[in-house]
Each structure stands twice: as structure tokens, then as C-alpha cells.
Amino acid sequence: MKSLFSWFRDLNTSIVNLTTVIFNSAQSILFLGLVGRSWSPSLLGELLAIEAGINLLLAFPSILADIAGYELLKEPDKRTRNEIYLSSAKASLYISLLLILLVPLLLIQKHSINNWIIVIYASIRLIISPITGAMSKRLFSDSQLNLSFVLGALDQSFLFLPAYLSILLGKSLGVALVIASFIRILQGLLQFALLTRLFPQKQIWKANEISDWTSKKLLSRTLILCPSQLPTPVLQNSISLVMATLVSQSALAIFSTHRTAAGFLGQFSNALMEPKYPEMLRSKDKIASCWRVSKNTQTYIVLLIPAMVFSFPIVYPAWMGKQYPLDMLLFICLLLVQFLRQLQQPIATLLRSLNQLVPSLIDNWIPLMVVWSLLAILEPNTPIGFSLILLTSEVTMLICRVKYISTSSIFQL
Structure with missing residues (x-):
């Protein structure tokens, strides 16, 4: 397995990234074409509006992820990057737990499905997305660019796959969001397993106190930059x-x-x-x-x-x-x-x-x-x-x- 990771890491980065872009575009086209032909434009628009609302809530942990991500890219020392990564993952989780309280705002618009399905799906997205996003930035900064690009492509697949399965089952938007909730939980577990495989647990969890970017400082920096970003x-x-x-x-x-x-x-x-x-x-x-x-x-x-x-x-x-x-x-x-x-x-x-x-x-x-x-x-x-x-x-x-x-x-x- 280690040799497989090494081989994949050594592939030409631009080619791997371009391949993932083509894959992302292909699945976007397939998703919209399949769903558009099976659902009415209004139902597809309802799904897009729900996703836009969730992405709006994810803006807060995304700001923190960007702050940590740029520090990771600029930091040459691996041990310091590890400390920044761990602090950002913890801080993102704290913010996401607070944002769950704002999920009912998604129910302001009228929806054709049960409101609890939207609340549960949005809550799972708020918890899983910042953690997987922080992991992607960690891999990117550690020159695991190829793996970072592929995980990004898979993340987009997890966004589209529920709609595929729902249509194949002859169901509609509500079933798609239920399937999506289970898939997002599975995504979080699989990416955590991959993280522990690539980086030993002592590297992930050990607090070396090398970096100034603690969870508390990242949170305060996020609050400072929120009005601007x-x-x-x-x-x-x-x-x-x-x-x-x-x-x-x-x-x-x-x-x-x-x-x-x-x-x-x-x-x-x-x-x-x-x-x-x-x-x-x-x-x-x-x-x-x-x-x-x-x-x-x-x-x-x-x-x-x-x-x-x-x-x-x-x-x-x-x-x-x-x-x-x-x-x-x-x-x-x-x-x-x-x-x-x-x-x-x-x-x-x-x-x-x-x-x-x-x-x-x-x-x-x-x-x-x-x-x-x-x-x-x-x-x-x-x-x-x-x-x-x-x-x-x-x-x-x-x-x-x-x-x-x-x-x-x-x-x-």
C-alpha cells in the first residue's frame, strides 16, 4: 500500500489535476442532465437552493479553513504544519456545532419535502465538510497534491451520487437527501481512516506547541476577518x-x-x-x-x-x-x-x-x-x-x- 501511495504521489501533478477537472465536469454534466430530464426545473431549482443555503452557512468555517490553508502553504516546516492543521480542524468543528443552531433558517423558503430531512442533512454537512476540507488543505501543503485533487473530485461525487441513486430508485428529492446524509457520514469515516494511514496518530494528535496558530488564535482571527471575507x-x-x-x-x-x-x-x-x-x-x-x-x-x-x-x-x-x-x-x-x-x-x-x-x-x-x-x-x-x-x-x-x-x-x- 505504501508503494502505491508513493507511485501516485510521484505522478505529474498537472496531469492528475487536469484529469480530476475533466472527471468533475463530466459528473456535473451527467448529474444535471440525468436529474434535469427526470425532475422538473422547479424541483431541480429547489435542490440547488437548499445547497446554496447550506454553502452560505459553511462560509464561516470556510473562512477559518482559508486562514489555516494559506498558513500551511507558506509554512516550510512539517511539524509546524501539523500543529496548524490540528488546531484548524478543532476550531472548524467548534464553529460547525454552533452553526447547527442556524439550520432552521433554511426552512424560510417553502419546500416540497419534510423539513426534518433538510435539517438533518444540513447538520451533517456542517459537521463533515469543514473537517474533510481541513484534511484536503493538509495534504495539499504537504505536497500530497495528487491525493488532495482526487479527494476533491470524490467530494463532488458525494454531492451528486444521492441524486443518481434516488432517480434509479424512482424516488425524488427527499430520498436523495436521506441517501446523501448516510453518504456524508461514510465520507467522514473513510477520510479519517485515510488520514490515520498517511500520518501516524502521534503525528496527528500530539500537540508540540510549535506553532503560534492555536485553535483559540484561529477562532479569534476568524472573527476578526469575518466582516472582510x-x-x-x-x-x-x-x-x-x-x-x-x-x-x-x-x-x-x-x-x-x-x-x-x-x-x-x-x-x-x-x-x-x-x-x-x-x-x-x-x-x-x-x-x-x-x-x-x-x-x-x-x-x-x-x-x-x-x-x-x-x-x-x-x-x-x-x-x-x-x-x-x-x-x-x-x-x-x-x-x-x-x-x-x-x-x-x-x-x-x-x-x-x-x-x-x-x-x-x-x-x-x-x-x-x-x-x-x-x-x-x-x-x-x-x-x-x-x-x-x-x-x-x-x-x-x-x-x-x-x-x-x-x-x-x-x-x-
């Missing part, structure tokens, strides 16, 4: 919740299918860039390394975009069927959103790695204020309106990030 997950998930409320769950389903197709561009670019992040964050000249990572990716992106535009009118009807109308303008807008997002991803990673309040405020609050201001003023009632607001947000974000890096004394050599 919450806008990002709020922006990502509130769009789905607002669209489901103001327009319809069916419109959310159509918007999400187009966004999933456009999202392949972002996944593809991340597959090329993510393996370079540890080296980028540990580089002495971080700015030069950041621009180099972005520049080397754009050649492939420029070739991929025309292929996606020309193939989408053929692929989408065959994929989703007649219940989901093709909207080419919506797809192009969402593709532009993905292009701008991946273009500035290395800059965003560099700014977030600082774990400082002012850069986070600049990086997150301005785009959120732009989006919510436009939502309040324009009151969009179509998916295209929402996509144009997202596009405006990405342009604003790019300008703010480049301006801050070019003027801040932090990055002056």
Missing part, C-alpha cells in the same frame, strides 16, 4: 437564493445549467494554476511569480473559449432536453464572468494569503456592494440580468485587486 461566499450563494425567491426556482435551474457549462473554463484554468500556488506563495518575488502563473495559463484559455462557444448550441439541447431552453447570450455572459475570474485568480490567492484585514476588505466588500446595489436598483427578473450583474462585479474586482497590488507597500521590493 464573508462577502465572497455571500456573493456566490446569495445570487442563487435571490433568484429562486425573486424570479423562480425554474429560472435558477436554467441559470445553473448554463453556469455549470461555462464553469468548465474556470475548472480547466484552476487545474493548470493550482499546482503552482505553493511555489508562488513561498517565492521571494511573489508579484513576478503571480503574473507568470496567470500568463502561462492564458494561452490555453484563449484556445478553449471559441471551442466552447461554437459547441454549446449543439451540446446543450442534447444534454438537458426540451425542458431547459438554450440561451446563448446567457452562456456568453457567464463565460466572460469565468474568464475574468480565472484571469485574476493568482492575484486573489496572493491577497488572501496575507490574512490581513485591509486587503480583505478591499478585495471583498467593493464587489459585494456593487452586486447588491445593482440588484436593488435594477431588480432583474431574468437570468441574463443576474449574469450581467456578476460580470460587473468581476470587472470591479479586477480593477480593485490590480490597483491595490500596484500601490501597496507590502509588495514593494
